[in-house]
Amino acid sequence: RKEVEQDPGPFNVPEGATVAFNCTYSNSASQSFFWYRQDCRKEPKLLMSVYSSGNEDGRFTAQLNRASQYISLLIRDSKLSDSATYLCVVMQNYGQNFVFGPGTRLSVLP
Protein backbone atom coordinates (compact mmCIF):
# COMPACT_ATOMS: atom_id res chain seq x y z
CA ARG A 1 0.00 0.00 0.00
CA LYS A 2 1.33 3.47 -0.89
CA GLU A 3 2.04 5.75 2.06
CA VAL A 4 -0.19 8.52 0.74
CA GLU A 5 -3.03 7.84 -1.68
CA GLN A 6 -5.29 10.13 -3.64
CA ASP A 7 -7.96 9.67 -6.29
CA PRO A 8 -6.13 10.79 -9.46
CA GLY A 9 -9.27 12.21 -11.05
CA PRO A 10 -9.73 14.12 -13.21
CA PHE A 11 -12.57 15.86 -11.47
CA ASN A 12 -14.43 17.91 -14.09
CA VAL A 13 -16.78 20.41 -12.46
CA PRO A 14 -18.65 23.51 -13.68
CA GLU A 15 -17.78 26.96 -12.42
CA GLY A 16 -19.45 27.68 -9.11
CA ALA A 17 -19.59 24.04 -8.04
CA THR A 18 -18.34 22.68 -4.74
CA VAL A 19 -15.79 19.89 -4.99
CA ALA A 20 -14.04 17.79 -2.36
CA PHE A 21 -10.89 15.68 -2.48
CA ASN A 22 -9.80 13.05 -0.02
CA CYS A 23 -6.36 11.76 0.78
CA THR A 24 -5.50 8.74 2.92
CA TYR A 25 -2.22 8.02 4.67
CA SER A 26 -0.91 4.78 6.07
CA ASN A 27 1.45 5.90 8.85
CA SER A 28 -0.59 6.61 11.97
CA ALA A 29 2.40 8.45 13.49
CA SER A 30 2.24 11.19 10.85
CA GLN A 31 2.36 14.60 12.47
CA SER A 32 1.59 17.33 9.99
CA PHE A 33 -0.42 17.59 6.83
CA PHE A 34 -0.52 19.98 3.90
CA TRP A 35 -2.22 20.62 0.59
CA TYR A 36 -0.07 21.83 -2.31
CA ARG A 37 -1.29 23.05 -5.66
CA GLN A 38 0.54 22.33 -8.90
CA ASP A 39 -0.42 24.00 -12.16
CA CYS A 40 0.26 22.18 -15.42
CA ARG A 41 4.00 21.98 -16.10
CA LYS A 42 4.77 24.17 -13.09
CA GLU A 43 6.26 23.64 -9.67
CA PRO A 44 4.21 22.71 -6.56
CA LYS A 45 3.23 25.55 -4.24
CA LEU A 46 1.91 25.34 -0.71
CA LEU A 47 -1.86 25.93 -0.65
CA MET A 48 -2.56 25.43 3.03
CA SER A 49 -1.61 23.50 6.12
CA VAL A 50 -4.18 21.18 7.68
CA TYR A 51 -4.83 21.59 11.39
CA SER A 52 -6.43 19.07 13.72
CA SER A 53 -9.46 21.27 14.29
CA GLY A 54 -9.93 21.94 10.59
CA ASN A 55 -9.17 25.26 8.96
CA GLU A 56 -10.50 27.55 6.30
CA ASP A 57 -8.87 29.98 3.90
CA GLY A 58 -11.43 31.80 1.82
CA ARG A 59 -13.16 29.26 -0.41
CA PHE A 60 -10.89 26.44 0.75
CA THR A 61 -11.53 24.24 3.78
CA ALA A 62 -9.16 21.54 4.98
CA GLN A 63 -10.04 18.84 7.48
CA LEU A 64 -8.12 16.09 9.23
CA ASN A 65 -9.51 12.83 10.56
CA ARG A 66 -6.73 11.10 12.49
CA ALA A 67 -8.87 8.13 13.51
CA SER A 68 -9.57 7.22 9.89
CA GLN A 69 -6.23 8.56 8.65
CA TYR A 70 -7.47 10.87 5.97
CA ILE A 71 -7.45 14.54 5.13
CA SER A 72 -9.79 16.41 2.86
CA LEU A 73 -9.88 19.60 0.85
CA LEU A 74 -13.17 21.31 0.01
CA ILE A 75 -13.33 24.02 -2.62
CA ARG A 76 -16.50 26.12 -2.73
CA ASP A 77 -17.65 28.30 -5.62
CA SER A 78 -15.03 26.86 -8.00
CA LYS A 79 -13.26 29.27 -10.35
CA LEU A 80 -11.63 28.51 -13.68
CA SER A 81 -8.33 29.45 -12.04
CA ASP A 82 -8.72 26.59 -9.54
CA SER A 83 -7.93 24.12 -12.33
CA ALA A 84 -4.75 22.38 -11.20
CA THR A 85 -3.47 19.23 -9.55
CA TYR A 86 -3.84 19.14 -5.78
CA LEU A 87 -1.14 17.27 -3.87
CA CYS A 88 -1.65 15.90 -0.40
CA VAL A 89 1.55 15.95 1.67
CA VAL A 90 2.22 14.20 4.96
CA MET A 91 5.08 15.01 7.31
CA GLN A 92 6.45 12.26 9.53
CA ASN A 93 9.23 11.88 12.06
CA TYR A 94 9.21 15.55 13.07
CA GLY A 95 10.19 16.80 9.63
CA GLN A 96 12.54 13.97 8.70
CA ASN A 97 10.16 12.51 6.17
CA PHE A 98 7.86 14.53 3.92
CA VAL A 99 5.74 12.30 1.66
CA PHE A 100 3.84 13.56 -1.39
CA GLY A 101 0.69 11.94 -2.69
CA PRO A 102 0.31 11.43 -6.45
CA GLY A 103 -2.16 14.30 -6.76
CA THR A 104 -5.77 14.81 -7.84
CA ARG A 105 -6.40 16.72 -11.04
CA LEU A 106 -9.23 19.27 -11.09
CA SER A 107 -10.65 20.90 -14.20
CA VAL A 108 -13.18 23.67 -13.68
CA LEU A 109 -15.24 24.13 -16.82
CA PRO A 110 -16.95 27.34 -18.02
Place this chain on the structure above:
Amino acid sequence: NAGVTQTPKFQVLKTGQSMTLQCAQDMNHNSMYWYRQDPGMGLRLIYYSASEGTTDKGEVPNGYNVSRLNKREFSLRLESAAPSQTSVYFCASGKEGGQRPQHFGDGTRLSIL
Protein backbone atom coordinates in the same frame (compact mmCIF):
# COMPACT_ATOMS: atom_id res chain seq x y z
CA ASN B 1 13.80 37.93 -6.13
CA ALA B 2 14.70 34.76 -8.06
CA GLY B 3 13.96 32.21 -5.31
CA VAL B 4 15.08 28.77 -6.54
CA THR B 5 16.68 28.63 -9.99
CA GLN B 6 17.23 25.39 -11.88
CA THR B 7 19.15 24.81 -15.08
CA PRO B 8 18.62 23.50 -17.66
CA LYS B 9 14.84 23.57 -18.13
CA PHE B 10 14.88 20.82 -20.75
CA GLN B 11 17.43 18.19 -21.72
CA VAL B 12 17.53 15.12 -23.93
CA LEU B 13 20.29 12.58 -23.33
CA LYS B 14 21.30 9.26 -24.79
CA THR B 15 21.58 6.22 -22.55
CA GLY B 16 24.97 6.21 -20.86
CA GLN B 17 25.61 9.93 -21.11
CA SER B 18 26.26 11.97 -18.00
CA MET B 19 25.00 15.36 -16.97
CA THR B 20 24.63 17.67 -13.99
CA LEU B 21 21.48 19.54 -13.04
CA GLN B 22 22.23 22.82 -11.32
CA CYS B 23 20.19 24.46 -8.57
CA ALA B 24 20.73 27.72 -6.70
CA GLN B 25 18.66 29.56 -4.11
CA ASP B 26 18.99 33.14 -2.93
CA MET B 27 16.88 32.97 0.24
CA ASN B 28 19.70 31.97 2.60
CA HIS B 29 17.93 28.67 3.29
CA ASN B 30 19.76 25.89 5.07
CA SER B 31 18.05 22.91 3.46
CA MET B 32 17.96 21.93 -0.18
CA TYR B 33 16.32 18.97 -1.92
CA TRP B 34 16.13 17.14 -5.21
CA TYR B 35 12.87 15.42 -6.20
CA ARG B 36 11.73 13.57 -9.26
CA GLN B 37 8.10 13.51 -10.40
CA ASP B 38 6.68 10.74 -12.53
CA PRO B 39 3.07 10.25 -13.65
CA GLY B 40 0.95 8.67 -10.93
CA MET B 41 3.84 8.57 -8.44
CA GLY B 42 3.91 11.97 -6.79
CA LEU B 43 7.19 13.67 -5.98
CA ARG B 44 9.86 11.33 -4.65
CA LEU B 45 12.90 12.56 -2.76
CA ILE B 46 16.23 11.67 -4.37
CA TYR B 47 18.69 13.42 -2.05
CA TYR B 48 18.59 16.25 0.40
CA SER B 49 21.05 18.48 2.20
CA ALA B 50 20.07 19.73 5.64
CA SER B 51 22.93 22.19 5.72
CA GLU B 52 26.05 23.18 3.85
CA GLY B 53 28.50 20.30 3.80
CA THR B 54 25.97 17.53 4.47
CA THR B 55 23.96 15.34 2.11
CA ASP B 56 21.66 12.39 2.74
CA LYS B 57 19.86 9.84 0.61
CA GLY B 58 16.16 10.09 0.09
CA GLU B 59 13.70 7.51 -1.17
CA VAL B 60 15.20 6.94 -4.66
CA PRO B 61 18.95 7.78 -4.65
CA ASN B 62 20.25 5.00 -6.93
CA GLY B 63 21.89 6.29 -10.10
CA TYR B 64 22.37 9.82 -8.74
CA ASN B 65 25.01 11.80 -6.89
CA VAL B 66 24.77 15.24 -5.35
CA SER B 67 27.07 18.04 -4.26
CA ARG B 68 26.25 20.84 -1.85
CA LEU B 69 28.82 23.23 -3.23
CA ASN B 70 28.00 26.02 -0.80
CA LYS B 71 24.92 27.29 1.00
CA ARG B 72 23.37 28.53 -2.24
CA GLU B 73 24.03 25.66 -4.63
CA PHE B 74 23.01 22.00 -4.73
CA SER B 75 23.71 19.99 -7.88
CA LEU B 76 22.42 16.61 -9.01
CA ARG B 77 24.54 14.40 -11.26
CA LEU B 78 23.56 11.46 -13.42
CA GLU B 79 26.78 9.55 -14.12
CA SER B 80 25.35 7.13 -16.67
CA ALA B 81 21.83 8.05 -17.68
CA ALA B 82 19.21 5.32 -18.09
CA PRO B 83 15.74 5.52 -19.68
CA SER B 84 14.22 4.92 -16.20
CA GLN B 85 15.59 8.32 -15.20
CA THR B 86 13.34 10.09 -17.67
CA SER B 87 11.36 12.37 -15.40
CA VAL B 88 10.72 15.92 -14.27
CA TYR B 89 13.24 16.97 -11.64
CA PHE B 90 12.52 19.64 -9.04
CA CYS B 91 14.96 21.33 -6.74
CA ALA B 92 13.58 22.87 -3.55
CA SER B 93 14.82 24.75 -0.52
CA GLY B 94 13.65 25.27 3.04
CA LYS B 95 14.64 27.32 6.06
CA GLU B 96 14.66 24.38 8.44
CA GLY B 97 16.71 21.23 8.60
CA GLY B 98 15.10 17.94 7.85
CA GLN B 99 13.07 17.34 4.77
CA ARG B 100 10.42 20.06 4.56
CA PRO B 101 10.65 21.92 1.25
CA GLN B 102 9.15 25.41 1.07
CA HIS B 103 10.12 26.79 -2.33
CA PHE B 104 10.50 24.86 -5.55
CA GLY B 105 12.34 25.63 -8.75
CA ASP B 106 10.57 25.54 -12.13
CA GLY B 107 11.68 21.99 -12.85
CA THR B 108 13.92 20.27 -15.40
CA ARG B 109 12.29 18.01 -17.97
CA LEU B 110 14.79 15.27 -18.73
CA SER B 111 14.37 12.61 -21.41
CA ILE B 112 16.76 9.69 -21.76
CA LEU B 113 16.63 7.90 -25.10
